[in-house]
Amino acid sequence: MAVYVRSPLYDRETIILPEEISNLSKPFNGTICSNRGDEYTIKNNIADLLTKEKSYTLAQSTNHWRMTASVYEDLWRVRSLSLLTGEPFPIEKERELLVDWVQPKPGMIYLDVGCSTALYARSLFKAETESIHVAIDFSMAMLEEARLKAEADQADIYLIRADAREMPFFGKTFDGVVMGGTLNELNDKLRVLFECRRVLKDDGVFFVMHLIQSESWYGKVLQNSAEWSGIKFWSVDQSNEMFARAGFEVEDQFTKGIVCFSKLSPV
Numbered sequence: 310m311a312v313y314v315r316s317p318l319y320d321r322e323t324i325i326l327p328e329e330i331s332n333l334s335k336p337f338n339g340t341i342c343s344n345r346g347d348e349y350t351i352k353n354n355i356a357d358l359l360t361k362e363k364s365y366t367l368a369q370s371t372n373h374w375r376m377t378a379s380v381y382e383d384l385w386r387v388r389s390l391s392l393l394t395g396e397p398f399p400i401e402k403e404r405e406l407l408v409d410w411v412q413p414k415p416g417m418i419y420l421d422v423g424c425s426t427a428l429y430a431r432s433l434f435k436a437e438t439e440s441i442h443v444a445i446d447f448s449m450a451m452l453e454e455a456r457l458k459a460e461a462d463q464a465d466i467y468l469i470r471a472d473a474r475e476m477p478f479f480g481k482t483f484d485g486v487v488m489g490g491t492l493n494e495l496n497d498k499l500r501v502l503f504e505c506r507r508v509l510k511d512d513g514v515f516f517v518m519h520l521i522q523s524e525s526w527y528g529k530v531l532q533n534s535a536e537w538s539g540i541k542f543w544s545v546d547q548s549n550e551m552f553a554r555a556g557f558e559v560e561d562q563f564t565k566g567i568v569c570f571s572k573l574s575p576v
């Protein structure tokens with residue numbers, strides 16, 4: 310099924326993403342445009358809807374490096390939760406929780422925000438191949454890696470280069486929005502949370518995994534020193550206050566060490 314997105318330049322204009330671009334086993338190159346004539350390229354199945362480069366924090370800049378993208382999932386992501394929680398936390402457990410809370414259904418459409426290698430979008434596709442999956446990131450290097458991994462998993466995903474602060478989607482487009490580990494590195498987190506609320510349907514689900522403030526003195530020292538690179542940490546209460554300001558209520562929440570999983574629903 311083709312996916313209808315919003316022109317990044319003209320709020321009321323639609324751009325159609327052809328279904329073929331989500332079939333990653335077949336390279337697709339071309340251009341797409343709105344009725345106003347603004348054109349965007351699709352290169353190797355990745356639609357580039359980023360109209361202006363923004364300034365990045367150091368933590369965000371590293372995601373644009375090809376080297377980071379190529380090792381991100383296999384060296385870091387699969388081990389990250391065990392390292393951060395201090396006890397075995399296999400990636401399969403995180404994927405199970407994601408699927409359990411999001412409950413993907415046939416014909417429904419899901420968005421992975423700040424997807425990096427699209428781990429969450431691939432997991433949801435695997436759980437429900439008859440649903441539609443869109444994944445955005447502003448790092449082309451990460452999206453190219455996501456493309457390789459999704460192709461290997463035979464997962465059909467619409468990969469879009471876009472800024473989560475101004476998502477190229479119409480309001481109430483998605484049945485579910487998922488965001489893993491991205492919140493901590495956003496320099497405009499409330500704006501992104503508001504965007505997540507805007508593009509989510511009123512009966513949709515928002516799954517967030519993020520890192521919270523450490524309780525230990527050495528954890529606090531480490532987290533304070535990470536803040537200069539643009540990574541921020543909040544307590545669970547502060548996080549929930551942000552979610553509430555953006556129009557979400559907590560339906561379920563689970564913390565282990567400094568890792569917090571939240572199932573949020575629109576208020």
Ligand SMILES: C[S@@+](CC[C@H](N)C(=O)[O-])C[C@H]1O[C@@H](n2cnc3c(N)ncnc32)[C@H](O)[C@@H]1O
Pocket residue numbers: 369372373386422423424425426427428429445446447448451471472473474488489490491494495
């Ligand atoms: C910590 S990684 C999380 C990756 C992934 N969600 C996961 O679970 O493995 C954060 C990602 O968010 C992306 N990102 C950060 N700020 C963004 C923004 N404003 N718009 C789009 N992507 C963003 C980065 O490029 C990076 O790939």
